[in-house]
Amino acid sequence: xxxxxxxxRGSTSTVEAPAxxxxxxxxxxxxxxxxxxxxxxxxxLMTYVTMxxxxxxxxxxxxxxxxxxxxxxxxxxxxxxGVRERAEFYVQQLHxxxxxxxxxxxx
Amino acid sequence: xxISRKGEALExxxxxxxxxxxxxxxxxxxxxxxxxxAEARLxxxxxxxxxICAEWKSYVxxxxxxxxxxxxxxxxxxxxxxxxxxxxxxxxxxxxxFEHADAWLNALNQARLVITAKYKxxxxxxxxHDRSPIGSRRDLGLFQVNFYGFIQEFILRExxxx
Numbered sequence: 001x002x003x004x005x006x007x008x009r010g011s012t013s014t015v016e017a018p019a020x021x022x023x024x025x026x027x028x029x030x031x032x033x034x035x036x037x038x039x040x041x042x043x044x045l046m047t048y049v050t051m052x053x054x055x056x057x058x059x060x061x062x063x064x065x066x067x068x069x070x071x072x073x074x075x076x077x078x079x080x081x082g083v084r085e086r087a088e089f090y091v092q093q094l095h096x097x098x099x100x101x102x103x104x105x106x107x
Numbered sequence: 108x109x110i111s112r113k114g115e116a117l118e119x120x121x122x123x124x125x126x127x128x129x130x131x132x133x134x135x136x137x138x139x140x141x142x143x144x145a146e147a148r149l150x151x152x153x154x155x156x157x158x159i160c161a162e163w164k165s166y167v168x169x170x171x172x173x174x175x176x177x178x179x180x181x182x183x184x185x186x187x188x189x190x191x192x193x194x195x196x197x198x199x200x201x202x203x204x205f206e207h208a209d210a211w212l213n214a215l216n217q218a219r220l221v222i223t224a225k226y227k228x229x230x231x232x233x234x235x236h237d238r239s240p241i242g243s244r245r246d247l248g249l250f251q252v253n254f255y256g257f258i259q260e261f262i263l264r265e266x267x268x269x
Contacts, residue, residue: 042230043223045256047263048212091153092167096174098216103154 032105034087036080039100040071052097053079056090081106110261116202117265119258127189127199129254134183136218136251137175145224149175149217175217181210208262215255215262222248 038049046068053064057080070077079101080090087103094101109120122130139145150171153163185207189199203211223233226248233252241247 042233043219043252044216045259045263048216048259051263051267088153088159092170095151095153095167095171098149098213098220100151102152103159 033081034084034103035078035106036087036090036094037076037078037102037104038067038071038094039102040075041100044099046072048097049099052094052099056093056097110258112265113202115205117205117208117262118200118202120198120200122189122199122201124197124199126254127201129251130201130258131186131189132251133186133214133218133255134179136222137179137214139221139224142221142225144227145221148220148224175213178210178213179217181207182214185211203262205265208266211262212259215259219252219255219259222252228252 038053049068049071050061050064053059053067054061057064059067067077067079080087084103091101091103108122108126111118111120119130139149150168152160153167154160185201185203188201222228226245228249232249241250
């Protein structure tokens with residue numbers, strides 16, 4: 001679509017109409033919570049993983065250790081749950097510390 | 108070899124030439140060129156959703172690459188203290204400024220992950236800390252993973268004030 005537009009000197013110019021996003025996400029989809037999951041990895045040290053959980057999520061040491069042990073014994077642990085943008089931020093931080101982490105929709 | 112906290116630095120003293128050489132190899136060991144599995148381990152997929160992975164590759168991965176490179180460069184600069192007299196059998200001392208501790212943890216982790224991916228060490232091999240002696244390049248790789256882990260443990264202990 002094109003729009004004719006008057007400019008100061010009285011001549012006309014043609015400009016592109018602003019692009020409109022046609023893809024929409026319904027409210028239900030936006031409300032779906034996401035979870036941050038850390039997966040087991042035989043290389044990362046247990047003390048290192050605990051420190052990263054404390055640092056990234058601000059968890060007290062005991063809670064961070066509980067999650068670390070869950071990762072170690074069960075293969076994965078859900079560290080956090082909430083909006084997607086925040087989950088992406090946390091996963092980026094965890095990848096920055098070289099932990100195996102993913103974000104998944106809560107089903 | 109002795110490790111201790113000296114003021115605002117972590118000091119590794121009485122480093123014999125072999126261990127000094129292993130430390131010097133940290134930056135080189137983070138290099139994953141030609142090792143697709145190692146690269147895949149450093150830059151893992153964040154999700155099963157294609158859209159998220161595509162955005163990640165464009166926007167997040169370059170940031171991670173910069174972060175990892177910066178950590179490795181910091182460690183390489185610190186390791187310059189060990190340069191010179193490489194052929195001497197004299198013991199050396201390395202001082203790691205405490206403010207570089209995060210960079211060291213990161214670079215050591217990169218090195219451990221890349222070496223592990225390169226030699227495809229199994230969980231059993233990684234947990235066998237009594238394995239000896241070093242008879243091949245692969246054995247040396249496993250020793251490096253354990254030695255770098257030992258250094259990481261020490262840095263972590265000092266960071267947490269244990």
